[in-house]
Amino acid sequence: MKPKVHTLVVGGTRGIGREVVRHFVRAGHRVSVLGRRTSSEAGVSGHVVDLADKDAVLAALAEAVKHNGRLTNLVFLQRFRGEGDAWQGELEVSLTATKIIIEELAGKFVRPKKAALNSIVIVGSNASRLIAGEQSVGYHAAKAALRQMARYYACSLAPLGLRVNCVTPGIVLKDEARKFYRENEALHALYRRVTPLGRMGSPRDIADAIGFLCSPGAAFITGQEIIVDGGLSLLWQGSLANELTFPKSAG
């Protein structure tokens, strides 16, 4: 019988990460999930860990590989959601934890033959190049560094048969945000209006892009970034201001 593919999802307990976990469970993978709470999804191995605690992270990774075997895919969706200093938190949880995990697991992926299928995906943000006033400077710095980290590892880990890419979501309507957008329908309508593809992103949109990068169809793609935002970040802010002041629909 063909051995099952092992996919480890860091930050897969809620939000977009939970949909990513569901995507790989549906695809029949063995799925390991890291987060501070346990994963509520059936059939996955949850590892409760704070990513700021290096020793605990290394122990959780060893447990995940022991339980589900060598890896084929590794996906990062975590971001800092803690108390205290946001700069230190973002750097530890988003950036340093990603480096520690990639370097610890790089030698623990499945060996050659199908090596080109091995995939690491780092979920980024448009705040890696644009300024999102509602996010901290640490979030911007960590997301910008993650993009370059992906490019670095794409080159240095290629001899091990590992591909490393980024997926960058726009504004995503995740389950946890539904109530907010129901109560603020005007904002939801505005996003629909200003997004070229006419809607907000869904967790499934992001999971599908990640799934593609972890599929044979992406076997020759590495060091790249796929922006999944319905075209919103293509627009010049000046045109947006014009459109909001003089809507085209008004003639």
Ligand SMILES: NC(=O)c1ccc[n+]([C@@H]2O[C@H](COP(=O)([O-])OP(=O)(O)OC[C@H]3O[C@@H](n4cnc5c(N)ncnc54)[C@H](OP(=O)(O)O)[C@@H]3O)[C@@H](O)[C@H]2O)c1
């Ligand atoms: N939502 C959006 O609209 C949007 C837009 C652009 C980019 N993104 C990016 O997409 C990714 C997912 O976003 P999201 O909105 O789905 O995030 P989220 O709902 O806040 O989920 C973050 C995940 O990270 C885990 N996590 C956070 N701190 C942790 C820690 N110290 N140790 C272990 N796990 C930790 C959380 O698990 P626990 O709570 O169990 O610890 C959770 O599973 C992020 O990288 C974010 O920057 C999101």
